[in-house]
Amino acid sequence: MSNIGIWENAEPGVTRKIFEPGKTIMMMEVHFEENAEGYEHSHPHEQFSYCTKGRIEFTIDGQKQVIGAGETIYIPSGAVHGAKALEPSILLDTFTPVREDLVKR
Template identity: 80%
Template sequence: MSNIGVWEPAEPGVKRKIMEPGKTVMMMEVHFEEGAEGYQHSHPHEQMSYCLKGRIAFTIDGVTTEISAGDSIYIPSGAVHGVKALEPSALLDCFTPVREDLVRR
Protein backbone atom coordinates (compact mmCIF):
# COMPACT_ATOMS: atom_id res chain seq x y z
CA MET A 1 0.00 0.00 0.00
CA SER A 2 1.36 3.42 -0.98
CA ASN A 3 2.15 6.03 1.65
CA ILE A 4 2.58 8.84 -0.90
CA GLY A 5 0.59 11.96 0.10
CA VAL A 6 -0.70 10.40 3.34
CA TRP A 7 0.09 11.70 6.83
CA GLU A 8 1.70 8.94 8.92
CA PRO A 9 3.28 8.82 12.38
CA ALA A 10 7.08 8.83 12.54
CA GLU A 11 8.25 9.18 16.17
CA PRO A 12 6.16 10.27 19.19
CA GLY A 13 4.82 13.77 18.49
CA VAL A 14 6.06 13.64 14.88
CA LYS A 15 4.06 13.03 11.71
CA ARG A 16 5.19 13.09 8.07
CA LYS A 17 3.78 13.21 4.56
CA ILE A 18 5.91 11.92 1.69
CA MET A 19 5.40 13.71 -1.63
CA GLU A 20 5.41 11.94 -5.00
CA PRO A 21 9.14 11.36 -5.66
CA GLY A 22 11.05 12.12 -8.84
CA LYS A 23 13.67 9.83 -10.32
CA THR A 24 16.51 11.05 -8.09
CA VAL A 25 14.98 13.49 -5.59
CA MET A 26 12.12 13.46 -3.07
CA MET A 27 10.47 15.69 -0.48
CA MET A 28 8.48 15.14 2.68
CA GLU A 29 6.76 17.49 5.09
CA VAL A 30 7.33 16.76 8.78
CA HIS A 31 5.32 18.28 11.67
CA PHE A 32 6.53 18.28 15.28
CA GLU A 33 4.79 18.94 18.56
CA GLU A 34 6.82 21.06 20.98
CA GLY A 35 9.59 18.92 22.51
CA ALA A 36 9.20 16.12 19.96
CA GLU A 37 12.39 14.56 18.63
CA GLY A 38 13.55 13.02 15.40
CA TYR A 39 15.99 10.45 16.72
CA GLN A 40 19.69 10.34 15.79
CA HIS A 41 20.27 8.37 12.60
CA SER A 42 22.26 8.44 9.38
CA HIS A 43 21.65 7.52 5.74
CA PRO A 44 23.66 7.68 2.51
CA HIS A 45 21.36 10.37 1.08
CA GLU A 46 22.11 14.09 1.01
CA GLN A 47 19.39 16.09 2.77
CA MET A 48 18.26 19.70 2.84
CA SER A 49 15.71 20.75 5.45
CA TYR A 50 13.70 24.00 5.22
CA CYS A 51 11.88 25.23 8.32
CA LEU A 52 8.30 26.11 7.40
CA LYS A 53 7.36 27.23 10.93
CA GLY A 54 8.64 27.11 14.49
CA ARG A 55 12.16 26.50 15.82
CA ILE A 56 14.17 23.30 15.49
CA ALA A 57 17.52 22.30 17.01
CA PHE A 58 19.45 20.10 14.58
CA THR A 59 22.38 18.05 15.84
CA ILE A 60 24.65 16.97 12.97
CA ASP A 61 27.78 14.96 13.79
CA GLY A 62 27.67 16.30 17.36
CA VAL A 63 27.22 19.98 16.45
CA THR A 64 23.88 21.59 17.33
CA THR A 65 22.43 24.38 15.16
CA GLU A 66 19.09 26.08 15.73
CA ILE A 67 16.95 27.08 12.74
CA SER A 68 13.61 28.86 12.57
CA ALA A 69 10.96 29.63 9.96
CA GLY A 70 12.60 30.60 6.66
CA ASP A 71 15.97 28.96 7.46
CA SER A 72 17.43 25.84 5.86
CA ILE A 73 20.18 23.41 6.77
CA TYR A 74 22.27 20.87 4.82
CA ILE A 75 22.94 17.35 6.08
CA PRO A 76 25.73 15.54 4.21
CA SER A 77 25.59 11.91 3.19
CA GLY A 78 26.42 9.64 6.13
CA ALA A 79 26.20 12.36 8.81
CA VAL A 80 24.67 11.28 12.13
CA HIS A 81 21.81 13.69 12.79
CA GLY A 82 18.63 14.26 14.75
CA VAL A 83 16.30 17.12 15.68
CA LYS A 84 14.34 18.50 18.61
CA ALA A 85 11.38 20.85 18.19
CA LEU A 86 11.78 23.85 20.49
CA GLU A 87 8.16 24.83 19.75
CA PRO A 88 5.45 23.45 17.44
CA SER A 89 7.31 23.24 14.11
CA ALA A 90 7.24 22.01 10.53
CA LEU A 91 10.02 21.09 8.10
CA LEU A 92 10.19 20.42 4.39
CA ASP A 93 12.89 17.76 3.89
CA CYS A 94 14.47 17.08 0.49
CA PHE A 95 16.60 14.01 -0.22
CA THR A 96 18.73 12.79 -3.09
CA PRO A 97 18.69 10.07 -4.19
CA VAL A 98 15.15 8.92 -3.33
CA ARG A 99 14.85 7.35 0.14
CA GLU A 100 13.48 4.00 -0.98
CA ASP A 101 13.47 3.00 2.72
CA LEU A 102 10.70 5.58 3.30
CA VAL A 103 8.72 5.31 0.06
CA ARG A 104 6.13 2.53 -0.23
CA ARG A 105 4.88 2.46 -3.81
Protein backbone atom coordinates in the same frame (compact mmCIF):
# COMPACT_ATOMS: atom_id res chain seq x y z
CA MET B 1 -0.10 -0.09 0.03
CA SER B 2 1.48 3.21 -1.00
CA ASN B 3 2.20 5.83 1.66
CA ILE B 4 2.59 8.67 -0.88
CA GLY B 5 0.50 11.68 0.19
CA ILE B 6 -0.69 10.02 3.43
CA TRP B 7 0.10 11.41 6.88
CA GLU B 8 1.90 8.81 9.02
CA ASN B 9 3.51 8.73 12.46
CA ALA B 10 7.30 8.83 12.48
CA GLU B 11 8.27 9.22 16.17
CA PRO B 12 6.16 10.34 19.16
CA GLY B 13 4.83 13.82 18.36
CA VAL B 14 6.19 13.68 14.79
CA THR B 15 4.07 13.09 11.69
CA ARG B 16 5.14 13.13 8.04
CA LYS B 17 3.72 13.13 4.54
CA ILE B 18 5.84 11.94 1.61
CA PHE B 19 5.22 13.65 -1.73
CA GLU B 20 5.35 11.82 -5.07
CA PRO B 21 9.11 11.33 -5.66
CA GLY B 22 11.04 12.12 -8.83
CA LYS B 23 13.64 9.82 -10.33
CA THR B 24 16.49 10.89 -8.05
CA ILE B 25 14.95 13.35 -5.56
CA MET B 26 12.11 13.36 -3.04
CA MET B 27 10.46 15.69 -0.54
CA MET B 28 8.36 15.23 2.59
CA GLU B 29 6.62 17.53 5.05
CA VAL B 30 7.26 16.83 8.73
CA HIS B 31 5.22 18.26 11.63
CA PHE B 32 6.64 18.36 15.18
CA GLU B 33 4.83 18.99 18.42
CA GLU B 34 6.81 21.08 20.93
CA ASN B 35 9.76 19.06 22.34
CA ALA B 36 9.17 16.18 19.88
CA GLU B 37 12.33 14.61 18.52
CA GLY B 38 13.46 13.08 15.28
CA TYR B 39 15.83 10.46 16.67
CA GLU B 40 19.51 10.44 15.65
CA HIS B 41 20.19 8.33 12.57
CA SER B 42 22.23 8.39 9.37
CA HIS B 43 21.65 7.49 5.74
CA PRO B 44 23.65 7.70 2.51
CA HIS B 45 21.34 10.39 1.09
CA GLU B 46 22.07 14.12 1.04
CA GLN B 47 19.35 16.14 2.77
CA PHE B 48 18.15 19.74 2.95
CA SER B 49 15.66 20.65 5.68
CA TYR B 50 13.71 23.92 5.28
CA CYS B 51 11.79 25.22 8.30
CA THR B 52 8.41 26.71 7.39
CA LYS B 53 7.21 27.21 10.99
CA GLY B 54 8.72 27.18 14.46
CA ARG B 55 12.29 26.51 15.63
CA ILE B 56 14.22 23.24 15.40
CA GLU B 57 17.51 22.31 17.05
CA PHE B 58 19.51 19.97 14.82
CA THR B 59 22.46 17.88 15.95
CA ILE B 60 24.71 16.89 13.03
CA ASP B 61 27.78 14.80 13.85
CA GLY B 62 27.67 16.17 17.41
CA GLN B 63 27.34 19.85 16.41
CA LYS B 64 24.14 21.68 17.41
CA GLN B 65 22.47 24.34 15.25
CA VAL B 66 19.05 25.99 15.55
CA ILE B 67 17.04 27.04 12.51
CA GLY B 68 13.77 28.93 12.40
CA ALA B 69 11.06 29.71 9.87
CA GLY B 70 12.57 30.65 6.51
CA GLU B 71 15.92 28.97 7.22
CA THR B 72 17.46 25.78 5.89
CA ILE B 73 20.14 23.31 6.92
CA TYR B 74 22.22 20.86 4.87
CA ILE B 75 22.88 17.33 6.11
CA PRO B 76 25.69 15.53 4.25
CA SER B 77 25.58 11.90 3.20
CA GLY B 78 26.41 9.61 6.14
CA ALA B 79 26.19 12.30 8.85
CA VAL B 80 24.63 11.20 12.15
CA HIS B 81 21.80 13.66 12.77
CA GLY B 82 18.65 14.28 14.77
CA ALA B 83 16.28 17.15 15.50
CA LYS B 84 14.26 18.52 18.41
CA ALA B 85 11.39 20.99 18.08
CA LEU B 86 11.80 23.94 20.43
CA GLU B 87 8.18 24.89 19.67
CA PRO B 88 5.50 23.48 17.31
CA SER B 89 7.35 23.29 13.98
CA ILE B 90 7.13 22.21 10.34
CA LEU B 91 9.99 21.10 8.08
CA LEU B 92 10.18 20.38 4.37
CA ASP B 93 12.86 17.71 3.92
CA THR B 94 14.42 17.03 0.52
CA PHE B 95 16.57 13.97 -0.18
CA THR B 96 18.70 12.78 -3.06
CA PRO B 97 18.65 10.06 -4.16
CA VAL B 98 15.13 8.89 -3.27
CA ARG B 99 14.91 7.27 0.18
CA GLU B 100 13.49 3.95 -0.90
CA ASP B 101 13.52 2.95 2.80
CA LEU B 102 10.76 5.52 3.41
CA VAL B 103 8.79 5.33 0.15
CA LYS B 104 6.25 2.52 -0.11
CA ARG B 105 5.16 2.33 -3.72
